[in-house]
Amino acid sequence: MSAGDDPRHYAQLLAAVYDAAMAGEKMPARPRSVISDSWDRVLTAGVDPDVGALDDGLDVSELEARRLDSGLAVVLEDLTRGLESVIADGDNILVVADAHGHVLWRSGAPRVLQRADRLGFVEGADWGENTVGTNAIGTALMSRRAVQVFSAEHFVRTHHSWTCAGAPIRDPRTGAVLGAVDVSGPAATIHPTTVALVDVVARLAESQLRDHHRRSLDQLRSVAAPMLARLCSPALAVDNDGWVAALDGITPRSRLTLPRQTAPGRTMLHSLGECDLEPLPGGWLVRIAEPESHSSGTAIDLDLSDPRNPSVTVSGGAGRWTMQPSPRHTEILTLLAHHPEGRSAAQMSEHLFGVGDRTITVRAEMSRLRKHLGGLLAANPYRFADGVQVHLGAG
Numbered sequence: 001m002s003a004g005d006d007p008r009h010y011a012q013l014l015a016a017v018y019d020a021a022m023a024g025e026k027m028p029a030r031p032r033s034v035i036s037d038s039w040d041r042v043l044t045a046g047v048d049p050d051v052g053a054l055d056d057g058l059d060v061s062e063l064e065a066r067r068l069d070s071g072l073a074v075v076l077e078d079l080t081r082g083l084e085s086v087i088a089d090g091d092n093i094l095v096v097a098d099a100h101g102h103v104l105w106r107s108g109a110p111r112v113l114q115r116a117d118r119l120g121f122v123e124g125a126d127w128g129e130n131t132v133g134t135n136a137i138g139t140a141l142m143s144r145r146a147v148q149v150f151s152a153e154h155f156v157r158t159h160h161s162w163t164c165a166g167a168p169i170r171d172p173r174t175g176a177v178l179g180a181v182d183v184s185g186p187a188a189t190i191h192p193t194t195v196a197l198v199d200v201v202a203r204l205a206e207s208q209l210r211d212h213h214r215r216s217l218d219q220l221r222s223v224a225a226p227m228l229a230r231l232c233s234p235a236l237a238v239d240n241d242g243w244v245a246a247l248d249g250i251t252p253r254s255r256l257t258l259p260r261q262t263a264p265g266r267t268m269l270h271s272l273g274e275c276d277l278e279p280l281p282g283g284w285l286v287r288i289a290e291p292e293s294h295s296s297g298t299a300i301d302l303d304l305s306d307p308r309n310p311s312v313t314v315s316g317g318a319g320r321w322t323m324q325p326s327p328r329h330t331e332i333l334t335l336l337a338h339h340p341e342g343r344s345a346a347q348m349s350e351h352l353f354g355v356g357d358r359t360i361t362v363r364a365e366m367s368r369l370r371k372h373l374g375g376l377l378a379a380n381p382y383r384f385a386d387g388v389q390v391h392l393g394a395g
Contacts, residue, residue, distance in 0.1 A: 008188075010150065010151075011150070011151040011152065011160075011187060013028065013029060014031075014150065014151050014152035014153055015151070015152040015160070016028050016029075017029050017030075017031055017152070018152040018153075018160075021039065022049055031153065032153075034139065034143055034145070034147055035134060035139075035149070035153045037143070038129060038133075038134040038138075038139045038142065038143070038155070039134060039155060041129055041142065042129055042130070042133045042134055042155045045129070045130045047129075047130065047131070047132070047133045047155060047156070048156075049133065049155055049156055049157055050156070050157055050158075051156070051158075052131060052132045052133060052156045052158075053130065053131045053132070055120065055125060055126045055131050055132070057120075057122070057124040057125045057126065058102060058124035058125075059124070060124075060360060061359060061360050061363070062124075063102075063104070063123060063124045064360045064363060064364060065363060066098055066102060066104060067104050067105070068363070068364065068367045070098045070099075070104060070178060070179055071171065071178050071209070072096060072098070072104065072169065072178055072179050072205075074208070074209065074212050075169075075205040075208045075209055075212075076096060076105060078201075078204060078205055078208050079094070079096060079181050079201060079202075079205055080094060080107060082197075082200075082201035082204060082205075083181070083183060083197070083198065083201055086183050086194060086197065087107065087108050087109070087183065090108070090109035090111065090112060091109075091112060091185045091186060092108060092112060092183050092184060092185035093106055093107065093108030093109075093112050093113060093116055093121075093183070093184055093185065094106065094107050094108060094181070094182070094183055095121070095127075095137065095181070095182040095183075095184060096179060096180070096181050096182075097127060097137045097141075097179050097180045097181075097182065098178070098179045099141065099176075099177050099178055099179050100126070100128055100141075101126055101127045101128030101129070101131070101137055101138045101141055101180075102124065102125070102126050102127070102128075103121070103122065103123050103124060103125050103127060103137075104123065104179070105123065106121075106122075106123055112185060112186075115186075116184070119158060119159065119162070120132075121184070128141065129141075129142055129155075132155075132156055132159070133154065133155025133156045133159075134149060134153060134154055134155040135149055135154055135155075135159065135164060135166075136148065136149045136164035136165055136166030136180075136182050136184065137164070137166050137180050137182045139166070140166035140167055140168050140180045140182070141168055141177060141179075141180050144168055144177060145167075145168070146165070146166065146167035146168075146195050146196075146198060146199035146202070147165070147166060147167075147195065148163065148164070148165040148166075148192070148194065148195035149163065149164050149165075149166075150163045150187065151163060151187045160187075161186060161187055162184055162185065162186060162187060163184070163185065163186070163187045163188075164182055164183065164184035164185075165182065165183050165184075165194045165195035165197075165198045166180045166181065166182035166183075166195075166198060167180060167181055167182075167195070167198045167199040167201075167202035168180050168202065169181060169202050169205050169206060169209075170206055171209065172206045172207070172209050172210040172213070173210075173213060173241075173243065178209075180202075181198060181201060181202050181205070182198070183198055213243070216239060216282060217239060217243060217245040218245075219281070219282065220237055220239055220245040220246075220280060220281070220282050220283045221237065221245040221246045223237075223280055223281055223321050224237030224245060224246050224280055224283075224285060225246055226319065227285060227318040227319040227321075228246055228247070228248040228285075228318075229248075230318070230319060231248065231287065231318055233249070233287055233288055233290060234248065234249030234250045234287070234288045235247070235248055235249065235250070235285060235286060235287040235288065235318070236248070236250050236256065236285075236286050237280060237283060237284070237285050237286070238255075238256050238258070238283050238284050238286060239282055239283040239284075240258075240262075240282065240283055240284070240371075240374055241255075241258075242255045242256045242257055242258045243255050244256060245283065249288075250272070250288070253271075256269070256271065256272075256286065257269070257270060257271065258284070262277065262284065262375065263277070263375065263378075263385050263386065263387070264277055264278060264279055264297070264298040264316075264375055264376070264385060264387055264388060265277060265297070265298075265387055266289055269286070272286070272288060273288065273289070274288075274289040275287060275288055275289055276289050276317065277375070278298055278316035278317065278318055278375075279298060279314060279316075279373065279374065279375025279376050280321065280375075281321060281323055281372045281373070282371055282372060282374070284375060285316070285318050287317070287318060297316070297317075297387060297388075297389065298314065298315070298316045298375075298376070298387070298388050298389070299314070299315045299316075299388070299389040299390075299391065300312060300313070300314050300315075300373075300376055300384070300388060300389070300390050300391070301313040301314075301315070301391045301393060302330075302333055302334065302337055302390070302391065302392050302393055303393040304330065304334065304392070304393055305393055309324070310324065310325055310327075310330045311323070311324055311325075312324075312325055312333065312373070314373075314376065323372055323373075325369075325372075328352070328365055329365070329368075329369050331352060332348070332352070332365060332366070332369060333369075334392065335348065335351055335352075336377075336382065336383055336384055336390075337384070337390050337392040338392070339383070340383065340384065340390070341381075341383065342378075342381030342382055342383030343381055343382055343383070344381045344382070345359035345362045345363055345366075345382070346359055347381075348362045348382060349361070349362050366379070366382055376388050
């Protein structure tokens with residue numbers, strides 16, 4: 001639909017096109033290519049145009065985990081601010097979905113959220129094409145472009161009273177799609193130019209992701225630089241995804257491929273050979289192993305002598321670094337130090353909150369803690385990684 005079209009007349013035309021397409025008859029007009037391509041994919045997937053596909057959604061725990069893993073939480077505020085003018089009138093909702101189309105967050109006025117509830121357009125629901133057919137979230141993810149889906153361009157009939165505009169959000173480092181941002185509402189409430197605004201906001205979010213990654217590498221570099229200066233062997237500092245923050249004595253590169261399960265100690269890296277890995281706050285120090293040498297191991301000292309100023313000191317062959325944990329993280333580290341065999345999320349919830357059902361909060365806290373001490377901590381159950389020497393000071 002263009003800016004000069006009558007929405008009601010256009011909706012009637014689309015309804016006629018849709019009915020003819022579903023019946024296998026000659027259509028009065030051709031749907032846009034992005035829509036016809038989507039309809040072909042959805043028909044091949046076997047989605048029912050009357051009810052869509054069965055979707056049990058995500059439980060609360062899995063939803064929280066996907067939010068943490070999506071990489072989009074850091075730009076949620078920017079997305080909301082950029083599109084607040086579109087949802088301010090109370091007729092539209094803002095939705096952020098992950099790369100698979102699961103709704104991670106949504107916001108809007110209660111009356112439009114209630115209408116969305118009746119469509120199953122709720123947090124945790126799967127709005128990928130294979131589940132609910134052609135829609136701005138799933139189709140933007142599949143086509144990798146901004147798209148507006150108006151009225152009967154939706155594949156499932158119950159969605160025909162809605163119009164949505166969505167755009168993919170890409171990882172600026174790799175180009176991989178992280179998810180999508182979407183504005184949806186009753187068909188007559190969204191202007192044709194909304195899709196352009198949504199696309200601009202998605203690009204701004206990508207810029208913010210790029211800046212966030214640059215700042216995290218700067219922080220990692222500030223810790224690693226003194227260590228690299230003292231070393232007599234080639235080494236580099238990388239974040240948890242292998243992006244290089246600093247290096248010395250190694251051919252320049254932007255990224256290093258790390259093992260899927262990275263742990264302190266000696267390991268074989270395809271591009272460098274045998275290396276010793278030591279954890280850094282938010283990444284790793286990677287040293288080329290010297291012949292006939294042995295990995296020096298990693299130690300962590302928890303100094304709780306002053307409850308108002310606790311500290312964590314991590315020591316390895318290349319040096320040491322210190323961080324000051326929050327009171328909650330101090331409590332978690334102390335618990336794990338007392339239980340080297342590990343604690344489940346439910347056991348940690350019981351210890352921290354007096355009840356065993358706050359596992360979502362536990363997982364969220366552990367995710368934040370592992371951004372600083374990821375190489376020192378393991379999961380299932382939560383514990384210090386094998387080979388890490390832990391010393392708990394007086395407290």
